[in-house]
Amino acid sequence: MAFFIFSTTAIAQETGQRDNRTMLAKVQSLDLESVREGVVVHYKPGYKERAEKLGPLLNDAIQFFKKELGITQQFHLALVDSLDWIQISSSPYGLPHVSGMNDEDPPVAVLPVSGEGTVYDFMVSLDNNFSKNLRQRIQNTGYSWEEISGTMVDLVSLHELGHVYKNAYGIGEPALWFNEFMANYFSYLYMFQQRPELAEIWDITGHAIQEGFEPQYHTLEDFEKRYVKVGVGNYAWYQSAFEMKANPLVEKYGLSFVKRMKEVFPNGVGKIASEKVLEELETNYPGFQEWAQVFKRQ
Template identity: 25%
Template structure:
């Protein structure tokens, strides 16, 4: 079973500068939050708990509806719903509720303790730091970016991508609370990306450009600037994020692209088989045995994430 202790050593990473692609997509800690006397409002009538900074009810309702539709989808498909509390926070409330290492990084979506999740209510500098200078990109890619992240005023915003990552973070609550063993760190992250991609592709395909464009842009660029690209390095360096923030972001983009390939090869049944297989196999396995299990009981395309990582 995945436990928060797995991620405790992430705290050693807090001294590292949080810049472009920093600590992307996933972060856990033991931050102690109090929910007494909250300066936040609460939405009623949903399966999960949603707190939001006053003045952001409309956006909170949009996020809650997105999450709740996904909760219904996953209940039907994998017969499980976790208990989570999503904090939708304005900048003035971020420090109070975010996990300690991320209190200075407004906008970084994260799973605090497998129950509490934090997301931003507003566009912010952290999200803007991911936007590349469009004058250096091929025209076709700029068009893709505008389609996925363009605003009415002609500017770009990464909000459509980051808003989807709340579901990635909730995915970690699914696997942890259900006791589904992930076996490897790469599977821990791949699994929730498969959940996210499957839900979007099945129920909200109009959001696929927002989900796919940014990871595709990163992994199609030259990898020369990244010191680490192997899965062995990912496993070794993940507990301390020793590969560095930008390099970690590259791995996450690879795992988003893998999730897309997996869904496109086998549809939603791959997610269901993978959930059941990992739930039923709690025993320790070598890499080869794990890959064979994935190939035989889930789908060869999942095994290929390990077997053909860089091909």
């Protein structure tokens, strides 16, 4: 599971037969080059510069979590174009996702070969709906909104890595939304402590979605039932809402929140009703119930 998921092949879509190969095996069957930057980046020929940009970023995050959590984690990144995308994934082109969570099925994050696709297009479309304060924050970065939107697609790779470390560290999944919330927490934890300029861009994009998009679905029950089927924009809205809570918690509690979540929701905890999850979070970190009102609007 990830920021945008589903990882079946086009063949499976057409024939109804599931492709049981690991995502790594699917990626390795494509005509891609690769470079090892700590992580292994598989990329379409002609995009080595992008591979050499994202590889070290992910490797730096891996080294950060190795130091802080004592976990050594392998990770692959695949940068593919639209034609290769449909050979390994059933999700629309440009919806980043991760598959694989163990040594037998190594985690592989799949991203568009360049800052393009459905997520990028959605982000760019929000440009006319920002407050004066948000526009000032965007201007202060020195980048255009289009450049920030492209960077945001790149940074989703850290969210995917967050899923991997959440599982590897032993935090369970009492609810789908909690799983996504924690992936955001892990990714922002790294950015805030090691790459504050990227943390600012990530936070800006979250606020931009909250300001610029009106969701059709907004309850946690909708998210649990429909998940990514709420649609690209609506799913991004949920993710940005999770970020609005995760980011300030990172800034206040850092790694201690992660350690507490392992105690509260350990691996194997099983599914728990959203209200019960919120009650447990509220007990440990007051403010969750107030935050959750955004999902109860009329």
